[in-house]
Amino acid sequence: MKFLFTVTVLASFSLLNTAVAAYGPAGCGLGANLMKDSKGLVSNVMAATTNGSSGNQTFGMTSGTSGCEVDDSTTVAAVNFIEGNKVAFAKDAALGNGETISALAKIYSCSNVEAFGTTIQSNYEAIFNDKASATINSNVQSAVITNKSCV
Numbered sequence: 001m002k003f004l005f006t007v008t009v010l011a012s013f014s015l016l017n018t019a020v021a022a023y024g025p026a027g028c029g030l031g032a033n034l035m036k037d038s039k040g041l042v043s044n045v046m047a048a049t050t051n052g053s054s055g056n057q058t059f060g061m062t063s064g065t066s067g068c069e070v071d072d073s074t075t076v077a078a079v080n081f082i083e084g085n086k087v088a089f090a091k092d093a094a095l096g097n098g099e100t101i102s103a104l105a106k107i108y109s110c111s112n113v114e115a116f117g118t119t120i121q122s123n124y125e126a127i128f129n130d131k132a133s134a135t136i137n138s139n140v141q142s143a144v145i146t147n148k149s150c151v
Contacts, residue, residue: 030054075137078107082140083133090128096121104140110150119149 012062029071031050035043044102092098096117120127123143127136144150 027051040060074107074109078104078140079115079133079137082136086131086136089136092117093120093124093127105150108141108144108150112142112149115147116144116151119143119147127150 002143015040027048029047029051031047031054034050035047038047052122081100081104085103088098092100097114098117101117101120102113105113108116110116120140120143123139127139129139130136
């Protein structure tokens with residue numbers, strides 16, 4: 001039982017470390033901003049205490065202030081979609097239509113799916129010049145903005 005508890009605690013700490021890697025051990029908020037140049041246990045505890053006692057960390061996370069970033073949900077959704085459907089999306093992009101084109105147009109809130117598909121098809125080489133899903137998404141956004149396909 002003690003072994004299972006120890007493994008669970010260690011796994012939790014490794015997940016916690018991944019989750020706070022962008023902000024540091026105290027997370028984001030006023031305390032983290034005040035202690036950003038300090039390192040060590042004492043400064044992390046002080047930063048976390050300031051964040052927790054003043055309630056500013058929660059406000060920062062919901063408003064995107066105090067060093068807390070708010071994810072752009074459209075970009076996150078599009079990157080995740082592209083990552084999970086990369087092969088099918090590449091095939092549909094070459095054709096200029098298909099289920100993945102329609103779905104991605106919906107994620108981007110593009111009402112003119114045909115224009116969106118045509119833009120993707122005509123910019124195929126530029127869009128798929130890299131295998132990384134985030135880069136493909138960025139290239140799709142650039143092509144769509146340049147060609148005004150989602151107007």
